[in-house]
Amino acid sequence: xxxxxxxxxxxxxxxxxxxxxxxxxxxxxxxxxxxxxxxxxxxxxxxxxxxxxxxxxxxxxxxxxxxxxxxxxxxxxxxxxxxxxxxxxxxxxxxxxxxxxxxxxxxxxxxxxxxxxxxxxxxxxxxxxxxxxxxxxxxxxxxxxxxxxxxxxxxxxxxxxxxxxxxxxxxxxxxxxxxxxxxxxxxxxxxxxxxxxxxxxxxxxxxxxxxxxxxxxxxxxxxxxxxxxxxxxxxxxxxxxxxxxxxxxxxxxxxxxxxxxxxxxxxxxxxxxxxxxxxxxxxxxxxxxxxxxxxxxxxxxxxxxxxxxxxxxxxxxxx
Ligand code: SF4
Numbered sequence: 001x002x003x004x005x006x007x008x009x010x011x012x013x014x015x016x017x018x019x020x021x022x023x024x025x026x027x028x029x030x031x032x033x034x035x036x037x038x039x040x041x042x043x044x045x046x047x048x049x050x051x052x053x054x055x056x057x058x059x060x061x062x063x064x065x066x067x068x069x070x071x072x073x074x075x076x077x078x079x080x081x082x083x084x085x086x087x088x089x090x091x092x093x094x095x096x097x098x099x100x101x102x103x104x105x106x107x108x109x110x111x112x113x114x115x116x117x118x119x120x121x122x123x124x125x126x127x128x129x130x131x132x133x134x135x136x137x138x139x140x141x142x143x144x145x146x147x148x149x150x151x152x153x154x155x156x157x158x159x160x161x162x163x164x165x166x167x168x169x170x171x172x173x174x175x176x177x178x179x180x181x182x183x184x185x186x187x188x189x190x191x192x193x194x195x196x197x198x199x200x201x202x203x204x205x206x207x208x209x210x211x212x213x214x215x216x217x218x219x220x221x222x223x224x225x226x227x228x229x230x231x232x233x234x235x236x237x238x239x240x241x242x243x244x245x246x247x248x249x250x251x252x253x254x255x256x257x258x259x260x261x262x263x264x265x266x267x268x269x270x271x272x273x274x275x276x277x278x279x280x281x282x283x284x285x286x287x288x289x290x291x292x293x294x295x296x297x298x299x300x301x302x303x304x305x306x307x308x309x310x311x312x313x314x315x316x317x318x319x
Pocket of ligand 1: 016017018019020267268269270271273274275277278279280283284
């Protein structure tokens, strides 16, 4: 029986609403919205540009050149949108202008990243497997993994996680976090060619603040902040145990056909989660007992941001 991957993201989704989790993560469905507006699209395009920049640095490209390639991706989106003439989405053009300005500043401000850090991996998958656990594993996709060549934490390996955020995070968001302890645990289990067993103590939360509408003249400290956050062992163990409890149920639901799973699933109808839910229409149709195929075809598509199978991650990490 193949092991089922249960990620932190899907556990978080299931905490909000198990039905929404099912629409997004059950293998028979695995849907996402056809298009995302505003903040989510900014995050997706921004992550892609940062991926280009850090892959360039990883491969020894000059920071200027990597920055130009990353910015040209945003420029290409902008040109495509403007070509639509009177049908162009000018809110989207504004978002792209904002991103172009802010990431231009980012690449200047953090030009020295490659001097202080060795970029080990960009957008890499990890799979944590557990002793005596044959049912599921924990997949993670880390934005960037760095080895600190210099500075206060010299010799440590850390995940660098990008967050496009309206405001810089309050301490509680760092303290009461499940994603980062699991990333730290994933990296502790990883090995990197030519390097000793990694020392992994902290995550670097790479915050890009979206609050300022006109960022042209903003000083870098109003736009960028990096939080270096370590966690106590006891806290990480409890986060891990908490994840395992949810993973048992979600692995079970993933193994049964959707028609059976949906009859067991709890929906958080009328909760705060509904306000931001991508699946409102298909949820309503499901509750009304209607055929959902037309709604799905019109508003959803198969999720492109999944995890490769465990065997593939194992093979990739072993090579
Ligand atoms: S609309 Fe509400 S109840 Fe329905 S799937 Fe979304 S979060 Fe769950």
